[in-house]
Amino acid sequence: DAGVTQSPTHLIKTRGQQVTLRCSPKSGHDTVSWYQQALGQGPQFIFQYYEEEERQRGNFPDRFSGHQFPNYSSELNVNALLLGDSALYLCASREGSTSYNEQFFGPGTRLTVL
Amino acid sequence: LAKTTQPISMDSYEGQEVNITCSHNNIATNDYITWYQQFPSQGPRFIIQGYKTKVTNEVASLFIPADRKSSTLSLPRVSLSDTAVYYCLVYHSGNTPLVFGKGTRLSVIA
Numbered sequence: 001d002a003g004v005t006q007s008p009t010h011l012i013k014t015r016g017q018q019v020t021l022r023c024s025p026k027s028g029h030d031t032v033s034w035y036q037q038a039l040g041q042g043p044q045f046i047f048q049y050y051e052e053e054e055r056q057r058g059n060f061p062d063r064f065s066g067h068q069f070p071n072y073s074s075e076l077n078v079n080a081l082l083l084g085d086s087a088l089y090l091c092a093s094r095e096g097s098t099s100y101n102e103q104f105f106g107p108g109t110r111l112t113v114l
Numbered sequence: 115l116a117k118t119t120q121p122i123s124m125d126s127y128e129g130q131e132v133n134i135t136c137s138h139n140n141i142a143t144n145d146y147i148t149w150y151q152q153f154p155s156q157g158p159r160f161i162i163q164g165y166k167t168k169v170t171n172e173v174a175s176l177f178i179p180a181d182r183k184s185s186t187l188s189l190p191r192v193s194l195s196d197t198a199v200y201y202c203l204v205y206h207s208g209n210t211p212l213v214f215g216k217g218t219r220l221s222v223i224a
Contacts, residue, residue, distance in 0.1 A: 004157070033211060042201060042214030043158065056211050090157045092212075100146060103212060105157025 025093030
């Protein structure tokens with residue numbers, strides 16, 4: 001079992017550009033969440049997808065959008081990048097919609113905005 | 115959502131038992147307590163979860179008193195590889211996201 005995988009590992013963009021990050025959940029998992037982790041901070045919840053729909057959303061602007069595909073994989077899109085978007089972006093997956101199930105995190109994508 | 119408070123950092127020598135206490139005074143009846151571990155440049159990893167009393171697995175123990183307003187993660191005989199950030203989280207029943215604080219940075223010294 002490959003666990004949660006994310007691509008790319010690292011990414012460098014400039015202000016104003018757009019970026020797409022990808023996540024494949026752990027086998028058997030159907031719920032995917034995205035988190036942003038700035039240096040020295042804990043992960044902050046961006047949004048969660050279940051059955052191809054956004055179910056929950058954290059306090060992030062509309063520049064952050066996502067998608068879940070029928071195979072449960074997911075993408076995070078960020079438009080009009082700002083310097084403050086530089087962070088480690090984490091994807092987490094779990095089975096089912098109840099939060100009592102353990103979440104498995106991927107290794108993250110390190111985004112640097114110049 | 116219940117707010118959690120835990121020490122910013124802790125130091126320990128190898129081989130010692132480490133106890134990290136987290137306070138969550140406004141925990142609700144349906145809330146569970148979970149702990150995650152995170153190494154630099156990696157995603158958090160689930161350690162242990164509990165509702166009340168004591169839970170033990172191959173990695174750690176979790177002690178939760180009767181009033182559930184705090185919990186203590188116990189790591190037996192830590193090694194250098196246990197150096198990481200440890201997060202205490204409380205979450206509601208149902209479909210709610212995990213809310214991370216800044217965690218406790220544990221440094222294990224040889």
